[in-house]
Amino acid sequence: MKELLxxxxxxxxxxxxxxxxxxxGYPGTPSSEVLETIAKRNPGGVHVEWSVNEKxxxxxxxxxxxxxxRSMVTMKQMGLNVAADPVxxxxxxxxxxxxxxxxxxxxxxxxxQTEQDTRHFGxxxxxxxxxxxxxxxxxxxxxxxxxxxxxxxxxxxxRATTRVCHSCADIEVPEIKNPPECEGFVKDSKWVIFPRLxxxxxxxxxxxxxxxxDAFSEYLTDTRDSYKGLGGNALEGNGSxxxxxxxxxxxxxxxxxxxxxxxxxxxxxxTPYPFPASLARxxxxxxxxxxxxxxxDPYIEDALIxxxxxxSLDIDDFILGKRTGTVPAGGELSAGxxxxxxxxxxxxxxxxxxxxxxxxxxxxxxxxxxxxxxxHRGSFYAVKVAVAEEQKAAKEGKNGADxxxxxxxxxxxxxxxxxxAPLDMVDTCxxxxxxxxxxxxxxxxxxxxxxxxxxxxxxxxxxxxTGTVNAVYNQSDMILCILDNSTTAMTGHQPHPxxxxxxxxxxxxxxxxxxxxxxxxxxxxxxxxxxxxxxxVDAVRAAIxxxxxxxxxxxxxxxxxxxxxxxxxxxxxxxxxxxxxxEIGCPxxxxxxxNGKKQVKIDTGLCVGCGLCAQVCPVGCIGGKxxx
Amino acid sequence: xxxxxxxxCLLCGVGGQGTVLASRIIxxxxxxxxLRARTAETIGMAQRGGSVVSHVRIGEExxxxxxxxxxxxxxxxxxxxxxxxxxxxxxxxxxxxxxxxEVKPVTAALGQSGYDGSEAVxxxxxxxxxxxxIDVDHxxxxxxxxxxxxVAVVGALCASGEMDLTIEEVDRALExxxxxxxxxxxxxxxxxxxxxxx
Numbered sequence: 001m002k003e004l005l006x007x008x009x010x011x012x013x014x015x016x017x018x019x020x021x022x023x024x025g026y027p028g029t030p031s032s033e034v035l036e037t038i039a040k041r042n043p044g045g046v047h048v049e050w051s052v053n054e055k056x057x058x059x060x061x062x063x064x065x066x067x068x069x070r071s072m073v074t075m076k077q078m079g080l081n082v083a084a085d086p087v088x089x090x091x092x093x094x095x096x097x098x099x100x101x102x103x104x105x106x107x108x109x110x111x112x113q114t115e116q117d118t119r120h121f122g123x124x125x126x127x128x129x130x131x132x133x134x135x136x137x138x139x140x141x142x143x144x145x146x147x148x149x150x151x152x153x154x155x156x157x158x159r160a161t162t163r164v165c166h167s168c169a170d171i172e173v174p175e176i177k178n179p180p181e182c183e184g185f186v187k188d189s190k191w192v193i194f195p196r197l198x199x200x201x202x203x204x205x206x207x208x209x210x211x212x213x214d215a216f217s218e219y220l221t222d223t224r225d226s227y228k229g230l231g232g233n234a235l236e237g238n239g240s241x242x243x244x245x246x247x248x249x250x251x252x253x254x255x256x257x258x259x260x261x262x263x264x265x266x267x268x269x270x271t272p273y274p275f276p277a278s279l280a281r282x283x284x285x286x287x288x289x290x291x292x293x294x295x296x297d298p299y300i301e302d303a304l305i306x307x308x309x310x311x312s313l314d315i316d317d318f319i320l321g322k323r324t325g326t327v328p329a330g331g332e333l334s335a336g337x338x339x340x341x342x343x344x345x346x347x348x349x350x351x352x353x354x355x356x357x358x359x360x361x362x363x364x365x366x367x368x369x370x371x372x373x374x375x376h377r378g379s380f381y382a383v384k385v386a387v388a389e390e391q392k393a394a395k396e397g398k399n400g401a402d403x404x405x406x407x408x409x410x411x412x413x414x415x416x417x418x419x420x421a422p423l424d425m426v427d428t429c430x431x432x433x434x435x436x437x438x439x440x441x442x443x444x445x446x447x448x449x450x451x452x453x454x455x456x457x458x459x460x461x462x463x464x465x466t467g468t469v470n471a472v473y474n475q476s477d478m479i480l481c482i483l484d485n486s487t488t489a490m491t492g493h494q495p496h497p498x499x500x501x502x503x504x505x506x507x508x509x510x511x512x513x514x515x516x517x518x519x520x521x522x523x524x525x526x527x528x529x530x531x532x533x534x535x536x537v538d539a540v541r542a543a544i545x546x547x548x549x550x551x552x553x554x555x556x557x558x559x560x561x562x563x564x565x566x567x568x569x570x571x572x573x574x575x576x577x578x579x580x581x582x583e584i585g586c587p588x589x590x591x592x593x594x595n596g597k598k599q600v601k602i603d604t605g606l607c608v609g610c611g612l613c614a615q616v617c618p619v620g621c622i623g624g625k626x627x628x
Numbered sequence: 629x630x631x632x633x634x635x636x637c638l639l640c641g642v643g644g645q646g647t648v649l650a651s652r653i654i655x656x657x658x659x660x661x662x663l664r665a666r667t668a669e670t671i672g673m674a675q676r677g678g679s680v681v682s683h684v685r686i687g688e689e690x691x692x693x694x695x696x697x698x699x700x701x702x703x704x705x706x707x708x709x710x711x712x713x714x715x716x717x718x719x720x721x722x723x724x725x726x727x728x729x730e731v732k733p734v735t736a737a738l739g740q741s742g743y744d745g746s747e748a749v750x751x752x753x754x755x756x757x758x759x760x761x762i763d764v765d766h767x768x769x770x771x772x773x774x775x776x777x778x779v780a781v782v783g784a785l786c787a788s789g790e791m792d793l794t795i796e797e798v799d800r801a802l803e804x805x806x807x808x809x810x811x812x813x814x815x816x817x818x819x820x821x822x823x824x825x826x
Binding site: 334335354362363364370414420421581585587589 | 642643645675676677678679690692694696697698699709710712713716717718720721732733734735736737738740741742743744747748751755774809
C-alpha cells in the first residue's frame with residue numbers, strides 16, 4: 001500500500017523491512033522521527049529505546065550487533081560528538097549483525113548550533129557513509145546500508161539532511177514482519193579492544209577502504225524497477241559541463257537542468273566515504289568544467305580536487321605515502337624505518353639500523369596481568385565460580401538459574417586485564433563506560449543470557465552513571481559489578497569523586513556509589529569484600545536469581561595504595577595439584593619441582609598476603625604467617 | 629648524525645622492576661652535568677607485569693627520544709628473555725648489563741608457553757663480547773631488598789664508561805630523585821653494581 005512518508009519515516013520503514021531488532025537513540029532535530037516511527041510500527045519483536053544519551057545508544061546498538069542482531073542508533077549531528085567515543089572504536093572491533101548509525105545533519109543551520117558535516121566524521125572514523133537524497137532513495141539506502149554493514153563486518157553511517165528528513169514522498173510500504181531470532185553472542189577475543197588488536201584492525205580497515213571505493217564506483221542507481229536500485233551513486237548524461245552533487249542538492253540540480261540534460265554530465269555521490277574514485281575520474285575525464293553543488297562543507301569538491309590531481313599529475317607516482325602503500329598504514333614510525341623507506345624510494349643509502357638477529361631462542365609471552373594481590377582477581381573469580389555453581393545446580397535440578405550463557409562485558413581500566421588466562425572474564429571491551437550499555441544491547445538482542453558488566457569506581461563516575469540510568473529506565477536485565485578499589489589505578493592513582501579528596505588537597509564529602517545507585521533506582525545493591533570468596537560467590541549467585549538491574553559493589557583497595565601484609569606461605573602438605581595456579585593465575589604463585597616432587601611456592605617479593613589462594617587450595621596448605 | 633655526541637642506553641625488563649626510575653636517574657645525572665637528555669618509557673597498562681622498555685639518550689643535540697636498532701651504546705636487561713628480545717638495539721661492540729634471574733610469566737606457570745631464562749643467558753653471552761652479569765642474589769642479600777636492583781644496574785652503567793657518567797654524578801641524581809631515607813641504601817647498591825663490571 002502506498003503511503004505518504006516523511007524521509008525519516010521512510011528510513012524507519014526501510015530499517016524495519018531490513019529486519020532491525022534493536023533500535024536506540026537520543027532525540028534531536030531533524031533525526032527524531034526515525035526512532036518514533038519504528039516504535040509506532042513495531043511488529044512487537046523490536047526493542048526500541050530512547051537512550052540516556054547518544055553514547056549510551058551507540059553502545060546499546062553495538063552490543064546488539066555483537067550478538068548478531070541488526071541494530072540502529074539514531075541522533076543528530078551534534079549528538080555524534082557525544083557518541084564519538086564508541087563510534088570511533090566500534091569500527092576497530094567490528095560487528096556481526098548489521099549496524100547502522102543514523103545521523104541527521106542540519107544545513108542552515110535551522111535548529112542546531114553548527115553546520116557540522118558528518119561525511120568528514122565518517123572519513124575520520126574510517127566508517128563508510130551512505131547519503132540520502134529523497135525519501136524513497138533513503139528507504140532503499142538504509143536497507144542497502146544494513147546489507148553492506150553485515151557483509152563487511154563494519155558499522156555504517158547513514159546520513160540525511162533536514163530537507164530529506166522532513167520532506168515527504170509517496171512510498172509503497174511493504175508488510176513489516178518481526179525480525180528473525182538473532183544467533184546470540186559468540187565469545188571471541190576480537191570483542192575486546194586492545195592496542196595490539198587495534199593495530200591489526202587499522203591495517204585491515206585501511207586496506208579495505210580501497211576495495212570499498214571500487215565497490216562504490218559500481219554501486220550505481222538503477223531506476224528501471226521499483227526501489228531496489230535507488231540507493232547508489234549516479235553518473236548521468238554526457239554533456240560537456242560537469243555537475244557534481246549529493247544529497248538534496250541532486251534534486252535541486254535535476255530540477256534546474258530539466259529539459260537541457262544533453263548539455264550536462266551529472267555525478268551524484270551517494271557514498272561520500274570511501275569516495276568512489278574511479279567513478280569520479282571517469283566523470284572528470286569526460287567534461288570541460290565542473291560545478292559542485294553540496295550543502296555544508298566542500299566535501300565532494302575537495303575529493304574531486306584530489307582525484308583531478310591524481311589524473312593530471314599522475315600523483316600515484318608523485319606523492320608517495322600511505323595511499324600508495326609506501327609508508328605503513330598503521331603503527332609507529334621510527335628513524336630506522338624512515339631511513340629504509342627513503343632508501344627504497346630515492347635510491348640513497350641512509351639506512352641507519354643494523355644488528356637484526358634471527359636466531360634468538362624462544363622468548364616468554366608476557367602479556368600484562370593483574371598484580372599479585374589485586375582485589376579485581378577476587379571479584380572476577382567470584383563471578384566465575386558463582387556462574388559455574390549455578391550451571392551445575394541447574395544441570396542437577398537443584399534450583400539453578402536458567403540461562404544459555406553468561407557474558408562478561410568489560411570496560412577501560414586495570415580490570416580489562418581480567419581477560420587474561422586463566423580468569424578469561426572479559427568478553428567485550430569498547431570504550432569508557434561501554435560495558436554497562438553493551439551488556440544492555442546484548443540482553444535486548446538475546447534475552448536468554450545473563451549479562452554482567454564490570455566497571456571500576458573511577459570509570460563509573462566518569463561515564464558509568466548515564467549507562468546505569470539507561471539500564472533502569474529501559475528495563476534492562478543485567479548485573480552491574482563495580483570493582484571499587486578506591487582509586488584511579490590504571491593511570492597512576494589519581495583521586496576521584498568517591499575518594500573524598502580533590503587535586504587541590506581539600507577533604508570533601510565522598511560521593512557514595514551505593515547511594516548513587518539507590519538514587520538512580522537500582523533496587524538490588526550488595527556490597528562485598530572480593531577477597532572473601534564465599535561471601536562474594538553467594539552475593540553473585542543471589543543476584544543471578546533476581547531480575548532487572550542488580551548491582552554488586554566489590555570493595556577492596558588497590559594494593560598499590562595500602563601497606564602490604566606479610567607474604568603467605570605454602571606448607572609441606574601441598575600436593576602439587578596446581579589448582580591455585582590454574583584457577584586464579586596470581587603472578588606470585590610459582591610452580592616448582594624439587595626431588596621429583598611438584599609443588600607451588602609463593603614469591604615473597606610479590607605476595608601481599610591477600611589470602612585468595614588459600615581459599616582456593618583444596619588441601620588447606622596455604623597460610624598466613626600468623627597461622628604457622 | 630654524529631654518534632659521539634649522543635650516548636644511548638636502552639633498559640628493558642618486566643613491569644614493576646623499576647626501569648622507569650632507572651632511566652630518570654640516568655637522565656637526571658646527565659642534566660646535572662649540563663647535558664641534555666631525552667627519555668621514552670612504557671607507562672600504563674603494559675606496566676602490569678608486561679614487557680617494558682625505556683630509552684635514554686644524553687648529549688648535546690638529541691634528534692629523537694627513540695634509539696634506532698643497532699644504536700644503543702649500552703643495553704640493560706633486567707630480565708634475560710627481555711634482554712634477548714631487545715638485543716637488536718645494541719650497537720656492535722656495545723655493552724650488555726644483564727640480570728640473569730628470570731621472571732616467569734603467568735603464561736608459563738599455566739603451561740601455555742615454555743620459557744627457560746638460562747637459554748637466553750647463554751645466547752646473550754655467545755653474542756655479546758662485553759657482557760656484564762649482575763650478581764643479583766648478592767646485592768639483594770647485602771641490601772636486604774630487591775627494590776635497589778634498578779640503581780645497581782646504573783652503577784654498572786657508570787663503571788662501563790659507555791655513557792660517560794660517574795658514580796658521583798649519579799649520587800647527586802639520587803639525592804634529587806629519592807626520599808632521604810632511601811638514599812644510603814641506594815648509594816650502596818650503586819657501588820655494588822659498579823663492582824660487577826670489574
